[in-house]
Amino acid sequence: MHEVRRIVIRLWRLVVIRHESLVFFTYHPRQGEGAIDDQVRVFRGRAEVPAGVRAEFLEARSLSLWVAMRLRMLFQGATLLVLSQDGKLCGYLWQRECDPFLRRYRWLTPRGLLLGYAWVAPTFRGRGLYGRLLSTGIALSHDRRNMPIVVYADAPNTASIRGLETAGFARLGTYEVTSGALGFYCSHRTIEENATIRDVWSASQP
Numbered sequence: 001m002h003e004v005r006r007i008v009i010r011l012w013r014l015v016v017i018r019h020e021s022l023v024f025f026t027y028h029p030r031q032g033e034g035a036i037d038d039q040v041r042v043f044r045g046r047a048e049v050p051a052g053v054r055a056e057f058l059e060a061r062s063l064s065l066w067v068a069m070r071l072r073m074l075f076q077g078a079t080l081l082v083l084s085q086d087g088k089l090c091g092y093l094w095q096r097e098c099d100p101f102l103r104r105y106r107w108l109t110p111r112g113l114l115l116g117y118a119w120v121a122p123t124f125r126g127r128g129l130y131g132r133l134l135s136t137g138i139a140l141s142h143d144r145r146n147m148p149i150v151v152y153a154d155a156p157n158t159a160s161i162r163g164l165e166t167a168g169f170a171r172l173g174t175y176e177v178t179s180g181a182l183g184f185y186c187s188h189r190t191i192e193e194n195a196t197i198r199d200v201w202s203a204s205q206p
Helices: 002-015 049-059 063-078 129-140 160-168 198-202
Strands: 020-024 038-044 078-084 088-095 113-120 149-154 171-178 184-194
Touching: 020 160, 038 129, 049 063, 049 078, 049 088, 063 078, 063 088, 088 129, 113 129, 129 149, 129 160, 129 184, 149 160, 171 198
Parallel strands: 113 149
Antiparallel strands: 020 149, 020 171, 038 078, 078 088, 088 113, 171 184
């Protein structure tokens, strides 16, 4: 019953208006090509996710997150990157177009590849897993100029922000994002703007 309630709450949040304070970053060419990590398993779009991975998610996270994950893969073509160790879920990262149907982040870029949401198990934090997932995500994103990479963190999440800065991502700014009605309604307010994606690429040219 508790899991059913969580699923209902998640679906409800897609419909009602919600407010978030987010810090956005973008890929900088100085980061290089990234690197495929042999221990990161990649599941694309409608690909079947093994029962073992499902069990890891249910143990470490929740049924509601698993349902949301499958819907994201089936209907948004999202790619899931998973790191596990000894049958335990250590962390995961999403890679997907910036909501190709809803275009939630179109005010940042008309086309883009979103890295996130990301999660690392508390007992595995501080071991560089977030960086490994990000590096694999970069390596899988081949057309980074025409399909720029966008990644964000909740403004209060200083650990994630430090991780993105350490990985070399360029900070775009902090924004208050309001969305609802399944994403059909979305607006933003600029709290602090540091750069645009075009600025980042222009500054990187010799």
